[in-house]
Amino acid sequence: MTDRELQRRFEADAKPESVNDLHDELDRFWSALDDVPFEDQMAFTTAVIEAASNVVEHGVPLDRDGVRLGVELNATSSRLQARILEINAAAHPDPLTPATGDPADLESGRGLFLINALVTTVTVERQGNTNIWVLSKESVPRQ
Amino acid sequence: MTDRELQRRFEADAKPESVNDLHDELDRFWSALDDVPFEDQMAFTTAVIEAASNVVEHGVPLDRDGVRLGVELNATSSRLQARILEINAAAHPDPLTPATGDPADLESGRGLFLINALVTTVTVERQGNTNIWVLSKESVPRQ
Amino acid sequence: MQFAIEDRGTYTEVVATGRLNMVSAPTLRATVDEAVGAGSRHIVVNLAATEFMDSSGLGALIGCLKVARQAGGDLRIACVQKQVQMVLELTNMNRVLAPYGTVEEAFARD
Amino acid sequence: MQFAIEDRGTYTEVVATGRLNMVSAPTLRATVDEAVGAGSRHIVVNLAATEFMDSSGLGALIGCLKVARQAGGDLRIACVQKQVQMVLELTNMNRVLAPYGTVEEAFARD
Ligand SMILES: Nc1ncnc2c1ncn2[C@@H]1O[C@H](COP(=O)(O)OP(=O)(O)O)[C@@H](O)[C@H]1O
Ligand SMILES: Nc1ncnc2c1ncn2[C@@H]1O[C@H](COP(=O)(O)OP(=O)(O)O)[C@@H](O)[C@H]1O
Numbered sequence: 001m002t003d004r005e006l007q008r009r010f011e012a013d014a015k016p017e018s019v020n021d022l023h024d025e026l027d028r029f030w031s032a033l034d035d036v037p038f039e040d041q042m043a044f045t046t047a048v049i050e051a052a053s054n055v056v057e058h059g060v061p062l063d064r065d066g067v068r069l070g071v072e073l074n075a076t077s078s079r080l081q082a083r084i085l086e087i088n089a090a091a092h093p094d095p096l097t098p099a100t101g102d103p104a105d106l107e108s109g110r111g112l113f114l115i116n117a118l119v120t121t122v123t124v125e126r127q128g129n130t131n132i133w134v135l136s137k138e139s140v141p142r143q
Numbered sequence: 144m145t146d147r148e149l150q151r152r153f154e155a156d157a158k159p160e161s162v163n164d165l166h167d168e169l170d171r172f173w174s175a176l177d178d179v180p181f182e183d184q185m186a187f188t189t190a191v192i193e194a195a196s197n198v199v200e201h202g203v204p205l206d207r208d209g210v211r212l213g214v215e216l217n218a219t220s221s222r223l224q225a226r227i228l229e230i231n232a233a234a235h236p237d238p239l240t241p242a243t244g245d246p247a248d249l250e251s252g253r254g255l256f257l258i259n260a261l262v263t264t265v266t267v268e269r270q271g272n273t274n275i276w277v278l279s280k281e282s283v284p285r286q
Numbered sequence: 287m288q289f290a291i292e293d294r295g296t297y298t299e300v301v302a303t304g305r306l307n308m309v310s311a312p313t314l315r316a317t318v319d320e321a322v323g324a325g326s327r328h329i330v331v332n333l334a335a336t337e338f339m340d341s342s343g344l345g346a347l348i349g350c351l352k353v354a355r356q357a358g359g360d361l362r363i364a365c366v367q368k369q370v371q372m373v374l375e376l377t378n379m380n381r382v383l384a385p386y387g388t389v390e391e392a393f394a395r396d
Numbered sequence: 397m398q399f400a401i402e403d404r405g406t407y408t409e410v411v412a413t414g415r416l417n418m419v420s421a422p423t424l425r426a427t428v429d430e431a432v433g434a435g436s437r438h439i440v441v442n443l444a445a446t447e448f449m450d451s452s453g454l455g456a457l458i459g460c461l462k463v464a465r466q467a468g469g470d471l472r473i474a475c476v477q478k479q480v481q482m483v484l485e486l487t488n489m490n491r492v493l494a495p496y497g498t499v500e501e502a503f504a505r506d
Contacts, residue, residue, distance in 0.1 A: 016419045023415060023448070042479045049450050053418045060351060060382065064358030090382055110451040110487050117486050159309045166305060166338070185369045192340050196308045203461060203492065207468035233492050253341040253377050260376050 004141075006033055006075045014056045014067035014086070022052050022071055029073050035141035036075065044080045044137050047118040048073075050111045051084040051133050060090040062129060070130075079120075080139045086131040092124070147284075149176055149218045157199045157210035157229070165195055165214055172216050178284035179218065187223045187280050190261040191216075193254045194227040194276050203233040205272060213273075222263075223282045229274040235267070287336075289317040297393045298326035303335040306343030306370075314343070318350040318361070327359030330392040333385075334365035339373050347383060362392040397446075399427040407503045408436035413445040416453030416480075424453070428460040428471070437469030440502040443495075444475035449483050457493060472502040 010025045012018035026048060030041045052069055059067035070085030115122060119137040126132070153168045155161035169191060173184050195212055202210035213228030259265060262280040269275070287304030298321050306314065314331075321329060331347065333339075339347075347363065354361040364386040366374065374380040386392040397414030408431050416424065424441075431439060441457065443449075449457075457473065464471040474496040476484065484490040496502040 019417055020415070020419055023417070038478075042482060045448070046450060046479065046483065049417065049448075053450060053452060056418065060348060061355045063355055066356055110454065114451055114483065114486060162307055163305070163309055166307070181368075185372060188338070189340060189369065189373065192307065192338075196340060196342060199308065203458060204465045206465055209466055253344065257341055257373065257376060 003077050004033075004075075005077075006073075008073040010069075010071040010073075011085075011087075012069055014059055014069040016056055018069055019049060019052055019056060022069070023049060025071070026073070029075075033075055033141075036080070036139060037142055040080065040137065040139040043118040044082070044135075044139070047115045047135050047137070048082045048084065050115050051082070051135060054111055055084060055086040055089075059086045059131075062088050062090060075139075077141055078138065080137045082135045084133040084135070086133075088129050089131055091126050092131055146220050147176075147218075148220075149216075151216040153212075153214040153216075154228075154230075155212055157202055157212040159199055161212055162192060162195055162199060165212070166192060168214070169216070172218075176218055176284075179223070179282060180285055183223065183280060183282040186261040187225070187278075187282070190258045190278050190280070191225045191227065193258050194225070194278060197254055198227060198229045198232075202229045202274075205231050205233060218282075220284055221281065223280045225278045227276040227278070229276075231272050232274055234269050235274055287313065289313060291317065291321055293326075294330075294389075297328035297330055299330050299332055299389055301332045301335065304337065306333075306336050306339040306346070308340070308342040311342045311346035314346045315349055319353060322353050322357045322359070327354070327357060328393050328396070329354050329359065329361040330386075330389050331361065331363045332365055332389050333363055333367065333370055336370060337367060339370045341373075341377075344373060344377065344379060348379070351383065360393075362386055364389045364392050397423065399423060401427065401431055403436075404440075404499075407438035407440055409440050409442055409499055411442045411445065414447065416443075416446050416449040416456070418450070418452040421452045421456035424456045425459055429463060432463050432467045432469070437464070437467060438503050438506070439464050439469065439471040440496075440499050441471065441473045442475055442499050443473055443477065443480055446480060447477060449480045451483075451487075454483060454487065454489060458489070461493065470503075472496060474499045474502050 008025060008029050010022055012021055026045050030036060052071060055069050061067045065088055067089045068087035070087055072083040074081045119135045121136045123134045151168060151172050153165055155164055169188050173179060195214060198212050204210045208231055210232045211230035213230055215226040217224045262278045264279045266277045287302060287306060287310035290301040292299040300317060318329060351361045363383055366385040397412060397416060397420035400411040402409040410427060428439060461471045473493050476495040
């Protein structure tokens with residue numbers, strides 16, 4: 001296993017079409033990183049798209065400039081990480097502790113449930129005018 | 144405190160307007176039971192309406208007859224109980240364990256969260272072609 | 287549930303009467319969309335006669351808040367009854383939608 | 397994402413190509429609504445070329461299943477790729493929407 005690190009940054013208006021642009025960015029990320037196991041790519045992409053879709057669907061803008069969606073992708077030789085930024089958005093009512101993923105508990109919103117089931121850790125924080133979700137997934141490159 | 148018991152049954156097509164008819168039925172239930180503390184009426188009504196709305200919104204019919212919404216209300220001198228029936232509906236993927244109500248966890252669907260926060264116990268079961276939610280709330284009549 | 291729109295000069299008042307649930311939520315959305323479309327920027331939803339609100343109603347209010355903010359304005363709520371207060375508190379949404387005691391107070395300090 | 401409708405005699409095939417996400421979900425709904433409105437009762441959604449599905453896409457499929465059943469028919473899915481299979485399994489929705497190996501098999505035993 002060789003040491004390597006790759007970073008990418010994406011930013012766009014939080015509108016549905018941006019989710020497709022982000023998906024294209026993720027596809028390019030995996031092309032640049034051809035040693036990530038396919039199962040990990042699939043799980044990580046799904047979690048990032050779910051989190052970004054939530055920003056588009058639920059983010060409440062602070063003003064007429066609307067919410068911006070930012071995504072920072074980072075891969076090292078031990079893990080994949082995405083920071084999903086909900087920029088210029090109202091604070092969440094509380095520091096949100098995402099639901100823990102009990103596979104039998106379909107009732108608690110499939111999006112957040114999937115995110116929790118697909119990555120290793122999820123944290124949520126507020127910085128300035130931005131809500132940030134950090135998704136991390138342990139993933140070791142194929143030999 | 145006097146011993147007393149009251150039962151009511153409601154059934155209608157699972158369509159939005161039925162939620163208003165059910166709400167009228169709940170209002171009549173409280174009129175017939177004028178010793179239930181107002182806070183308990185308010186909490187219980189909210190939980191029953193949330194559960195019934197979920198049946199209308201999410202129930203998947205087995206055939207063209209569509210889903211029917213049934214509600215059985217029961218009050219004794221120690222508790223309020225509602226059985227919410229999703230009749231002629233697809234089985235839920237698993238016996239559903241409703242999310243436990245952590246007030247800081249806004250992320251897991253406000254409807255189910257509210258139900259769990261407002262009543263004492265929630266159970267879900269399947270019988271024949273019907274999914275059943277049983278909501279119980281401890282409530283002692285005003286003296 | 288019925289909705290009435292009143293132009294109050296510096297703000298628009300939406301008076302909501304009845305139950306804010308899955309039946310009436312789309313009408314609230316349409317009413318506020320129309321007000322914002324017609325140029326209203328500061329909207330106060332008067333909930334004095336709203337006897338009941340569930341999570342669909344709350345979702346509609348938050349959707350309306352988005353529409354108002356995206357148009358460069360804001361939406362506030364006033365005169366909530368006990369049941370509405372209970373739902374706002376349990377969901378912690380009283381931080382995003384803080385209820386004002388009277389309609390006049392909602393934009394008084396802007 | 398693109399959708400194509402093919403009349404196969406005893407059933408209608410909807411071929412979905414691309415990503416089934418929040419952008420394309422409403423189009424799937426409209427496509428199936430149209431097919432059911434035009435009299436189709438047995439619908440097979442061919443997902444062979446659907447490389448990705450998220451919870452919005454899954455929600456749309458379930459909505460379409462409802463529409464088909466309410467019209468007295470049914471909707472089934474066929475030829476799912478690995479990512480779609482993963483989402484169906486994690487959400488346990490493979491019990492409500494069990495994927496068939498081929499489009500022909502979906503209604504073969506009815
Ligand atoms: N970025 C966000 N901003 C505000 N609320 C959110 C956000 N993401 C999720 N939520 C809340 O959490 C709930 C559950 O989300 P999710 O599981 O993705 O289901 P869905 O988005 O289909 O409702 C949402 O309905 C919403 O109330
Ligand atoms: N009666 C039901 N039948 C099927 N699925 C349900 C039912 N009730 C709830 N659900 C599932 O649980 C999720 C969360 O429900 P809820 O907390 O009420 O939020 P919402 O209905 O706003 O999405 C729903 O999105 C749905 O996927």
